[in-house]
Amino acid sequence: MKKDFNTLLIQKLKTKKVEGITRRWLILIIGLIVLLFIIVFILGTAAIKTYYYNSVEKIVLSSVSDSTVNYFENCINNGESLESAAALFIDSYSNKDSTTAWIIDNDGNVVISSNGFAVDKQDMPDYVQAQKSDDDSGKFVGRVYGHQKVMAVTRIIRNSDGIEVGAVRIMAGISHVDEQIATLCLIIALVFIFVLAIIILSNLYFIRTIINPLKEVNQATKLIAQGNLDVRIEKHYNDEIGDLADSINTMATEIATADKMKNDFISTISHELRTPLTSIKGWGETLTIGNQDTMDEITYKGLQVIVKEAGRLEGFVEELLDFSRLQSGRMTLRLAKTDILAELEETLFTFIERAVREGYEVKYSIPEVPSVANADANRLKQVFMNILDNALKYSRPGSKIFVKAQFIKKDGGDFVKISIADQGCGISADDLPHVKEKFYKANVSVKGSGIGLAVTTEIVNLHNGTLDIDSVEGKGTLVTICLPLLEPPAYNDKTEG
Structure with missing residues (x-):
């Protein structure tokens, strides 16, 4: 019955809320890993975004290079109009699939577009920036028409006198780039979650193989300390904790053996003391009954002390016998x-x-x-x-x-x-x-x-x-x-x- 109780108690212990070393271990390890993952995720996302944006920017800059600006400036200086130079440029423009080119006049109107559509006058932050900058260039990343996200670079065109006559604006859509970045970030996040799940499961396995046996050892030692010497620890693994379980089981066995020897000794000595004490008390009472007048006062008082102390010792022996029965589980009732x-x-x-x-x-x-x-x-x-x-x-x-x-x-x-x-x-x-x-x-x-x-x-x-x-x-x-x-x-x- 005691073994069944001990088994139930240890099983109940396994289902307890995570606490103690387990709780601290999970908080420390999982917390550090999650923090590390967040840092890596942020840095990785930023690196991916930078890489993709730099790739788009290279394509845009290659379309609005110094040679492009020189082409327009040479045409203007040779007496050609901006419109005719723009028409020739658009005809020979090779990046129509990936970018859109606008030629802008001095009033901010789009003279011609590489996609062939007329463009209304609109806000162009990169164009404004180019007009104010020292290197006659400006860059803008944002949404146009309220929904499409683009990267745009504008270069100012000047005549031989340094007077602004127009500008070249190259744009590339980056909405699809953001979608690719989001997809990659999602994949990375899923990978991180998968790795985190593996780490958590491995840690839980570690806890199950190390911490839980330690809890069983702790609970078993408490039961032994409370006097339950029948409790034994199940040995799960042949390692240091398994050796500890064997040592505690051996200790419990030796304590139980010593305790049984002690109880047997108490029981034996109590029974052996009972008979002479009964005789001492009985003869003391016999000698005192009716003999008070025939013996001196000191002898009579001495016999009374003998009877009294023998009675007290007899009560103590009875207590020892009850204690022995209590310890050995032999105390029974006559109901x-x-x-x-x-x-x-x-x-x-x-x-x-x-x-x-x-x-x-x-x-x-x-x-x-x-x-x-x-x-x-x-x-x-x-x-x-x-x-x-x-x-x-x-x-x-x-x-x-x-x-x-x-x-x-x-x-x-x-x-x-x-x-x-x-x-x-x-x-x-x-x-x-x-x-x-x-x-x-x-x-x-x-x-x-x-x-x-x-x-x-x-x-x-x-x-x-x-x-x-x-x-x-x-x-x-x-x-x-x-x-x-x-x-x-x-x-x-x-x-x-």
Whole structure:
């Protein structure tokens, strides 16, 4: 059963939200890779755009070179008109498929176009730039007619006197170039995404083969630390982590062996001590009965001390036996139909006499109705006496101990809730979470083995009940026990005390 629980727990651990080293690893690696991809993508896109635009610009510049300008200037200087020189230029223009040539007069009107269409006067930023520049040239990249994107270069034509007589404008459409650039960028982005997916998958595989086994190791060590020595780590790989798993499994086996030897020793020594202690206590009681007048006072008091200490040691041995049963899983219950509150009242009857004798006052409120449960009467008395005994040990003489029982509904069932409160020293906030642990003592000045509350808690758990402790240091402690009932009780409380 424990192995099944451990398997489920480790499987649940594998499905937990990514955190810890896994989270940091993914953020670091994936973050750096994504950042690198973004930088490379931006630089690559810019390089591709520059390359394509430079290629277009070379074609445009080759069509409006110095020889082209010289041709027009020579024609003008030889007395030809701009229109006739333009007609001859357009007839012999060789780049009509890739570019469009405009010849512009001095007033900014398009004299002739290589595509044969008339062109209305329009804004030409490159022409304006050429008129103002020192090298008589201008460049423009943008949209014309509101939708078509072009690259245009204009060169000014001057006569021999340096007077502007016109201009040559060469244009190349670059919308298709932008489409090609966008297609390439999309391909690059898809490649990057594909590479990123491969990297993420490889990292997840790494996490699965390294981080998850480490988580299993971590969880297993926690279970071992909590006393579950049956847990074992599954060895996934023959590497350092696999060696670590083997080492921890070996350690757990050795601890379990040592723990079994310890429990066997405690059980054996407890049984061996039981018989002589019973004899010592029995003969001590026998010698004291009816012999007070026949022996001296010191001898009589000595026998009383022997009986008292033998009884205390006998109780300690019984606790050790219960602890041994608890550790080995041999603690069992003799279940029968039992009136829980009747057992509580019987325990109180014995306890109150002792409490009053030692100077304490006990107040109790217990319903006088049957509280039938499937329980072990003797074990329940042990639970009640252990809690009451602790309340007495940790309280100041003259203080009060309160006991209250009531019926409650919980998780759709009927329960009896028993509350035992004292006005003692209380438990500190640091000690409170540990007081139910074996051998833990919050107050080392008080006599006790430190295992009584652990055994008590186990008995309550075996009855499918709960035991909760609330305490305020310096003010007192409240212990609440909830035990399930077989049948609903009659809810009519009567207070006594």
